[in-house]
Amino acid sequence: MFNINSTLSRRNFLAGAAALGSAVALAGCSSGGSDGGSADDGKTFKIGVIGPLTGAAATYGVSAEKGAKLAAKDFSTKDLKLSLKSEDDVADGEKAINAFNALCDWGMQALVGPVTTGAAVAVSGEIADDMLMVTPSASSLDVTKDKTTVFQVCFTDPTMGASAAKFLAEKYADAKIALFYNSGDTYSSGVADAFAEQAKASKLDIVDTETFKDDSSTSFTNQLTKAKEAGATLIFAPIYYTPASVLLKNAKDMGYDMTLMGTDGMDGLLSVEGFDTSLAEGVLLMTPFSADDEKNADFVKAYKDAYDETPNQFAADAYDCVHAIAEAIDRAGIDISADGADIAGDLAKAMRKIKIEGLTGELTWNDEGQVEKPATAYVIQDGKYIAA
Structure with a gap:
């Protein structure tokens, strides 16, 4: 499912966050740019996705991107179109901030990612509560520590x-x-x-x-x-x-x-x-996820139909990220044409109140932005994941 160099992991890639300082200025997320052709009709909500789409950790980011795309399709309605745009950070903290700025220029209103911990720590440390950020897989406590608008879908270490x-x-x-x-x-x-x-x-x-x-x-x-x-x-x-x-x-x-x-x-x-x-x-x-679990059959089929491969936990986690954002938008009752900075606080408050039936369990979030969901164990039997 994943192919990664042993020196580069989704959890422990050097962020270089301390060295970023003023060398990389984080742009404010005001609306602007193009979303690649969809009309800004007041019913479109723009979600950015940041992760490694190339490099040794690409399998993680590509899976998350694919899961997020499926979710955007599934949770879009006639009154709320979820529009996605992805940026590659190559699992690097400085590149993740550059990706964030590029998505701000596009008009991003909420973020899925970054996927790797180092990149997530770098971005979450800089957004200053100006953007709702939901990471599918960055599991360190430092990702959400002392942040009010940053959330994890994955378990903490x-x-x-x-x-x-x-x-x-x-x-x-x-x-x-x-x-x-x-x-x-x-x-x-x-x-x-x-x-x-x-x-x-x-x-x-x-x-x-x-x-x-x-x-x-x-x-x-x-x-x-x-x-x-x-x-x-x-x-x-x-x-x-x-x-x-x-x-x-x-x-x-x-x-x-x-x-x-x-x-x-x-x-x-x-x-x-x-x-x-x-x-x-x-x-x-x-x-948190098994493609062999019958309850995930519809998602697995849709994923295979779309991408001709079996989804992994990163795809499922990213799907749950978009699901949570859609629920938070509905709960907050925000103006979906507003800038991300203007609605971040309301969306974050909503995130702490919602409960979703996700692919990775029943998800709620505590005051620290950490997910609370059942832990699950599987045993490998005949090449399948069976509940242990």
Whole structure:
């Protein structure tokens, strides 16, 4: 599903936000520019989308763009046309701000994205409450911290880690667990820290902890040997799908029979080029969306019809972003021809009051702009995600 360089992740791309300072001025979002041909008839609401459409993280941004486009079509009405325009930030903080300015020139009134955390932190730190921003996948607490108009559709890193520990305490209470994570990655280490804290509270048996960094992700034999010697029957690894495929291959080669559990970053494991998918049988995942879940069948069919591919969680999250914006517009009762800066506050207030039945669950938002929705776990069986 995703193809990403191990040194570049949606969660932990260097934003360079501190270095931006006055070097990149953020334009105020007043109306202007062209939306590519649709008429400004007072019934069109302009939503910008920012994400990596090219580069090593492009699979994330392209999926989000496609999901957002489907949602704009589905939630447009005769009285409210949702018009979308996308900009490529190549998962870079400075380019994300440039993309934001370009969308402001177009007349953007609300933003979906940025998709990666570094870019999202850069933009959210600069908008000064002048734009409703809903990110599908930037999970750091810093994205929404001290912001009033910024929201997340994805779980935060601490929520994901704690939820995984609670799941294991309920379903695998007797497991001997090795915690395995990338100490150089904000997402991986953030989830791992929260998992370790909740694991202690839930009295899980953590028998070993192993770390790695991107430059050593081509082999995990040493770490697996230690985990095996410690008697670990389950490895909790909040890592991305590419290193997860290496870990599973290494475990097979050394005859280590264990259960692997990951979080949403491992979603995409079955599509790793050259990977023997039989090795993923029994892998557990905490992820908010499954294309194999019957309740998502209509969306999956529409997505396949439109793009000739199966949607992933990034597409689903972005779809939910647009859904939430449409609900907030309706709840706020705003003048949909107004500038984004003039309606940002009203839309943000509405976001904290709405509840949507999304593709990724029943979504509400707290005062910090963080989503509140059920955590879900799946097990891979016969190449499908089955509720665990």
